[in-house]
Amino acid sequence: xxxxxxxxxxxxxxxxxxxxxxxxxxxxxxxxxxxxxxxxxxxxxxxxxxxxxxxxxxxxxxxxxxxxxxxxxxxxxxxxxxxxxxxxxxxxxxxxxxxxxxxxxxxxxxxxxxxxxxxxxxxxxxxxxxxxxxxxxxxxxxxxxxxxxxxxxxxxxxxxxxxxxxxxxxxxxxxxxxxxxxxxxxxxxxxxxxxxxxxxxxx
Amino acid sequence: xxxxxxxxxxxxxxxxxxxxxxxxxxxxxxxxxxxxxxxxxxxxxxxxxxxxxxxxxxxxxxxxxxxxxxxxxxxxxxxxxxxxxxxxxxxxxxxxxxxxxxxxxxxxxxxxxxxxxxxxxxxxxxxxxxxxxxxxxxxxxxxxxxxxxxxxxxxxxxxxxxxxxxxxxxxxxxxxxxxxxxxxxxxxxxxxxxxxxxxxxxx
Numbered sequence: 457x458x459x460x461x462x463x464x465x466x467x468x469x470x471x472x473x474x475x476x477x478x479x480x481x482x483x484x485x486x487x488x489x490x491x492x493x494x495x496x497x498x499x500x501x502x503x504x505x506x507x508x509x510x511x512x513x514x515x516x517x518x519x520x521x522x523x524x525x526x527x528x529x530x531x532x533x534x535x536x537x538x539x540x541x542x543x544x545x546x547x548x549x550x551x552x553x554x555x556x557x558x559x560x561x562x563x564x565x566x567x568x569x570x571x572x573x574x575x576x577x578x579x580x581x582x583x584x585x586x587x588x589x590x591x592x593x594x595x596x597x598x599x600x601x602x603x604x605x606x607x608x609x610x611x612x613x614x615x616x617x618x619x620x621x622x623x624x625x626x627x628x629x630x631x632x633x634x635x636x637x638x639x640x641x642x643x644x645x646x647x648x649x650x651x652x653x654x655x656x657x658x659x
Numbered sequence: 660x661x662x663x664x665x666x667x668x669x670x671x672x673x674x675x676x677x678x679x680x681x682x683x684x685x686x687x688x689x690x691x692x693x694x695x696x697x698x699x700x701x702x703x704x705x706x707x708x709x710x711x712x713x714x715x716x717x718x719x720x721x722x723x724x725x726x727x728x729x730x731x732x733x734x735x736x737x738x739x740x741x742x743x744x745x746x747x748x749x750x751x752x753x754x755x756x757x758x759x760x761x762x763x764x765x766x767x768x769x770x771x772x773x774x775x776x777x778x779x780x781x782x783x784x785x786x787x788x789x790x791x792x793x794x795x796x797x798x799x800x801x802x803x804x805x806x807x808x809x810x811x812x813x814x815x816x817x818x819x820x821x822x823x824x825x826x827x828x829x830x831x832x833x834x835x836x837x838x839x840x841x842x843x844x845x846x847x848x849x850x851x852x853x854x855x856x857x858x859x860x861x862x
Contacts, residue, residue: 511787513747516721519737535739544716548751550758553792557753584714586717589756 493604495561496646497528497547503645510650512549512556518542544581545592551650552646554659555590557582558649562597569596571619579616582609591658595649596632596640606652607636663841696800696807698767699849705801706848713853715752715759747784748795754853757862758793760785761852765800771829772799774822782819785812794861798842798852799835809855810839 497514504510523536537637545559561573574594585592592609595599615627637652653659694702700717748762762785762861766777777797781790788795795812818830841854856862 505787508787508790511791511793512782516719516743517724518719519722519724519740521720521722531741533740534737537722537737537740538734539737540719550760550788550791550793553757555753555756555758578700581714584708584711588714588753590714590753619769 491646493560494548495596496641497560497595497602500645500647500649501547501549504650510551510556512547512550512551514547515542515544539579541575543577543579545578551591551653552659555585555588556653556659557585557590557592558594560595560597562599565626566598566600566629568628569598569632570626571616572625574612574616579613582613586610591647591653596636597649598629602641604639604641604647605632605636606639606649608656608658612633694849696763696798699807699844700763700798703766703850703852704750704752707853713752713754713759714755715750716752718745718747744780745780746780748781753861754794755857758788758791759856759862760788760793760795761797763798763800765802767802769801769803769832770827771831772801772835773829774819775828777815777819782816785816789813794856796852798850799839801832805844807842807844807850808839809842809852810835811859811861814838840843 481486494514501510501512501514504512517532518540519537520540521534523534525533525535527533545557547560548555548557550556553605557576559578561569563569563573582592594607594609594612595603596607597603598605612627617630619625637655639647639652641650642648697702699716704713704715707715713803720741722737722740723743724737724740726737728736728738730736748760750763751758751760753759762777762781764772766772766776785795789812797810797815799808799810799814801808815830818834822828840858842850842852842855845851
């Protein structure tokens with residue numbers, strides 16, 4: 457059957473010119489404007505610092521610098537450097553005099569959190585911090601659902617141990633829901649992890 | 660007068676070929692094998708960690724990465740990057756559950772410590788840490804004498820204020836001796852700043 461416009465003109469299906477696929481703009485939802493977990497946390501930490509709630513910073517990315525040029529009358533330029541594996545977690549600082557230490561990771565997996573997101577150095581560091589009486593945890597984000605969980609390091613270490621003893625190489629989402637705490641995404645602050653520390657009486 | 664060798668041959672002063680000046684090897688003394696303050700402190704912190712006394716790390720040098728190459732089958736190479744001004748102090752960590760935060764600087768000056776070794780961001784950071792109940796101090800080394808001092812941040816801030824109000828741009832050595840604490844250089848650990856924290860009952 458021919459399809460006709462109201463004016464009687466015949467409709468002809470035209471081939472659209474070929475072009476590179478264009479990503480659909482992400483729909484902006486409250487608390488998520490396409491930000492990465494790192495950006496959320498930088499925002500959060502800035503909010504905490506400005507309100508004098510806590511002083512937490514992300515550590516710089518560790519790099520091994522091999523070659524530096526010193527051009528006359530301008531800044532030194534690093535011409536060769538390599539990314540190094542971090543020997544600690546990425547975030548630390550102070551809240552109420554107490555030492556706070558955490559790592560933040562995201563996964564695209566909908567069902568579990570792969571433990572390969574962490575490495576042995578970081579796990580050892582977490583143990584050392586706990587032994588010293590510091591507050592240690594991880595912030596885990598399931599990007600598929602925009603869900604962020606707070607999980608105390610003691611639980612992460614237990615799942616890590618299970619893997620080292622031949623068990624599964626990830627934590628199921630259900631296990632995270634049972635042992636961790638959902639942090640609802642907000643605007644100010646974005647990811648209010650201090651609220652969880654307060655609720656758990658950790659500080 | 661001519662100088663002659665025992666074999667009677669006449670000595671002739673020869674011009675040595677010109678070459679770049681060679682630094683004399685430093686004489687090794689106990690506790691100082693030409694190490695920098697940073698190396699001393701890395702050694703010290705490693706000692707503290709191994710003995711489970713404290714967990715303190717130096718933060719990585721902050722760099723602004725501009726260009727990275729990803730060669731096939733080998734590690735990513737940073738081809739262009741710049742040194743950034745640190746927004747915090749260099750060292751932090753945990754001792755007895757308390758947050759520890761410090762900056763370490765050395766001077767060649769024999770009589771005073773120039774305040775230009777610090778910058779406004781670091782001073783602001785120290786204030787924030789103190790307001791949050793963290794333990795904050797500086798470790799100052801006079802390289803001419805191999806003397807290392809522990810100075811609580813509150814004193815540094817007072818000298819900084821003096822400068823901001825038009826006063827001198829340095830702290831005299833005498834002022835550091837009066838307000839700070841000499842840390843004698845040791846072998847294990849090299850610079851036992853935790854001992855000072857204990858003596859001052861800061862933790």
